[in-house]
Amino acid sequence: PVSNGGMFCRLCLLVQDAYGMFSEVQLQSLSSTDDIEQYCRRWEGKFCCLAGMKILQRTTRGRALGLFSLIDSLWPPVVPVKVPGQSQDAEMMTTNLPPPSFCYILTVQSGEIHVEVDAEEQISNLYQPPAVHGLKEILRIDGCNERCSFWAQVLYLRLQTKHSVPIDQRENLLFVTDSTLQNVVHGIPKVVAVSVTASCVLSTEIIEALSVASRLVFFKDALWGNGEIICVERTVLLLQKPLLCSAAGADLSELTGPVRLDELDSTTQANSVCALRGTVVGVNERTAFSWPTCDRCGNGKLELCPQDRELLYCNQCSEVVTTPVLKMQLEVFLSCPSRSQSTVKVKVRHEISFRLFVLLTMLLFLQTYEVQSVLGKEVGLLNCYVHSVTSHPNCVALEEIVLL
Ligand SMILES: [Zn+2]
Structure with a gap:
């Protein structure tokens, strides 16, 4: 460990x-x-x-x-x-x-x-390899502070980067699923958050692998308790299957077909991911903004080129950016039948929001646009991260995300 x-x-x-x-x-x-x-x-x-x-x-x-x-x-x-x-x-x-x-x-x-x-030595008979469970079984374990090991597909990684939070209290969230969750119809979530506390090592290798694509990760000796899976001291995250492990009656079949998220409804909680569909009922024009990014590395903090103040310069690439990619962000209000009593506020981003591309183009590129023309447009299914859920006012604030 x-x-x-x-x-x-x-x-x-x-x-x-x-x-x-x-x-x-x-x-x-x-x-x-x-x-x-x-x-x-x-x-x-x-x-x-x-x-x-x-x-x-x-x-x-x-x-x-x-x-x-x-x-x-x-x-x-x-x-x-x-x-x-x-x-x-x-x-x-x-x-x-x-x-x-x-x-x-x-x-x-x-x-x-x-x-x-002794490298030649056989495995000790005292050794107990990790017992691998399906996530569905883990969510049903009674008791707290139970160590558990599982394989899961990481769908979305949310790194805590707020500088106001001390490093030893920063917590990263990995949203994961497996076939035991995806195949269930009712009662348990299709995706669960695994909290990786600062006391667990999230290696550069894993962060880099996840920045490229969705990966199966082996969580060894994570802690289950109070309805949460937490990676703490002595939890080990691996990209490879350990040489020895025992499947404790778990169905470890790989995921087949597209991954499904739970749809937004009255049980949706903050810091979770969900899918939503709805109708655009409002646009917060004040929050709309756009910014140029580097077309090579994606750096969103371009500067003016010292030699030629008409050009943009990327500090990370140390080069002039001749064809910057324009990114845009906007907040829209949706009416969602699955949560009809709540105001649903979604932060959408142009570079990832193909469904709302037309809407944003109209709002940001045209000199004269009419919000009326985008109201009533159907949107769905958008994959979102839930920032907050409040009852007074009855509001859900989400951000559109791209799954790995
Ligand atoms: Zn760059």
Whole structure:
């Protein structure tokens, strides 16, 4: 597992000895560009010999809830464990053993790391590979702080970039689905948000992969509780399927056909994604604006060229932008039959809104336009992110999005 505290990340191993005792070994610091997958392949499930370790802390269940939620997911051991103080042969069946109440945090004495893994060695029989569940099963788990592992298709990534939020409190949202959610007709959402807190490492590799296309991501040891899936300390996100994992009765078939979102209705909540259809009943002309962007890198903050003040210049490409792409944004009010009591306000963007292209062209390009001519136009289905839902006034504020 990997843990971190805001900006500082560290590679950690959870180890278990023949007595069933768990310890966490803190290794070197990690950067977001490190290949976590490589460490998993090298170490997970293998016997290791730890030398030159120092006990940093003896910690208890009450003081390390996150660590113990991981330990609990691996309890009881799958094979009999040795009993302290008894002969080598005495082994105890594990079914009635109480879960551990404490464990040790170990660190390396000097700068050197003495973790020896025999690459030829077979996988330890103490090792319990992640049990993979379908999202539908996870949403039905009772209890809180349950660790869970699942494969999911990431449809939309919403990175928290607000500078007003401290880095260690920033939270990114991954909107995910799988076949168990898509195939359900009623009662549970078709897409769920997975919150990635600052204490979980979202590697550069994953962010880059998701900036290109929708990807299947393996979420290992995420936390389920209070109706939310959260990635915290010791949760690992991987693009590859782990070598060893067990399908805990999960239907892990891949998605077939186009992904469907839940349609906007009376149950839609803030910070979710939904699809909506409706009729344009108003346009907020004051919020309409357009700006030029770089046609090479998409940079939306172009400057005037120092040499020639008539040209635009891109700082990121360090080049003059001769054919900028014009982007536009506008807020429209829709009447939606699925949420007829609410004012539905949608921020639409020209470069992604093909359905509203005509509308925006009329509003922004023509010298004389008439709002009347776009009122009453049918719109749908638009994929949107829900910014807020309020009851007084009864209003839903959304932003059009493009799914990966
Ligand atoms: Zn550029």
